[in-house]
Amino acid sequence: MSSTPASTSNSEAPATGTARVKRGMAEQLKGGVIMDVVTPEEAKIAEDAGAVAVMALERVPADIRKDGGVARMSDPDMIDGIISAVSIPVMAKSRIGHFVEAQVLQSLGVDYIDESEVLTPADEVNHSDKWSFTTPFVCGATNLGEALRRIAEGAAMIRSKGEAGTGNVVEAVRHLRQIKGEIARLRGLDNHELYAAAKELRAPYELVQEIAATGKLPVVLFSAGGVATPADAALMRQLGAEGVFVGSGIFKSGDPAKRAAAIVKATTFYDDPKVIADVSRDLGEAMVGINCDTLPESERYAQRGW
């Protein structure tokens, strides 16, 4: 935007990167599906299927699990390629606390940065200061306190973490129920109790008070980590997620285009079992999946971040 608009109609200089603009962007994604893609071709398939945005990354979480090693921000060429392949918003992941990767992603013009536990953390104490960026951030959370700490750092969108790359929805359910349950509990507290609640949640009192008053996070809440079927997506919506991220679940399945379209439809008609049944027919193989209780501690991504 030009900082000196010529028109007589506008009455103030435009302000970019405001909380309202950052959080408002996530509001526009509600009711939608954000899909992990690793190539421009996959990004096209996602857009064709009705994704509201794509997450550009080098390897989907299932492959990060398989390959091991340090997982980092994607190659800028690969992100550029995906940005030019589609017209929908493009997100990309930085490592937790790796604010230089985030600076690079902002300079590439991505629409949202996911400071993600799926990549190997760069800082085991601090997350990035997200207020200092124009590009908005989405962060994962396993409980309300974690969500509020991320919002206090400037996150403009929260996703429940789940356990990425497993194709198993059990952790996504656990984390979303945890967040919703803790919000419901705050609703029942009186003003005297909110100070101690803030201390227990290890979250700023002002945010705790706001949630007790409104009954919802001040930013959009999506669900992530383990969604593999249309019914999984609808389940997360019925549990209160405002939309879903699908990672390995689409492009690690037998027929990605068909499954992607089916998950989009089930996310919109999440409360209509007839639609969900209809779109679930003949989808081919779902991703194989991993039982989360067999995962060693070191391979549980949800525990990264604090």
Add this chain to the structure above:
Amino acid sequence: MSSPTSASAPSAAPAPADDVPVIGVLALQGDVREHLAALAAAGAPARSVRRPEELAEVAGLVIPGGESTTMSKLAVIFGLLEPLRERVRAGMPVYGTCAGMIMVADKILDGRDDQETVGGIDMIVRRNAFGRQNESFEAGIDVKGIDGGPVEGVFIRAPWVESVGAAAEVLATFDGHTVAVRQDHVLATSFHPELTGDHRVHALFVEMVRQSLRG
């Protein structure tokens, strides 16, 4: 921390209860809840619309912000596009914000090749014309027909109007680009009044619906 939706701008007075039209918000995808709340604040409690039979029950419709390619695709798949076009042709008032503006445009630029719109305003709208998210902004916008100072304009990967036909009236511009248009019973803005506490554009739309009911 202040909520992004809190604002001190004047809001519309609630309407008398005996003259409340039933307004719908297209709920295939997007910021539906914010429009439901803004319409309620403007005196017209609204309901969400995802099916043709729900569309048949409303006297006016808001098409929200969201991802226009997703909305368009779902409208086609779930059999809403033709009923929407018929209702708009028959005179149902419609208000589109951002993606909704794209949906009520007769022609679009920078859309997908297969992207369908409902139409209703003889205009050409360019998708994401103001840029990507890093260029998203807020600014005060003077809107013709809305008193009380500029409207709080929140523009998110926003479209603008490249040109309008003779029947369409430009209501607001920003930086030389048309950002609000009305043609008869159809209203469109590039920006998102539903993300602010300023409900005057919604009040204008509620009044359009009331007038259409009076015939």
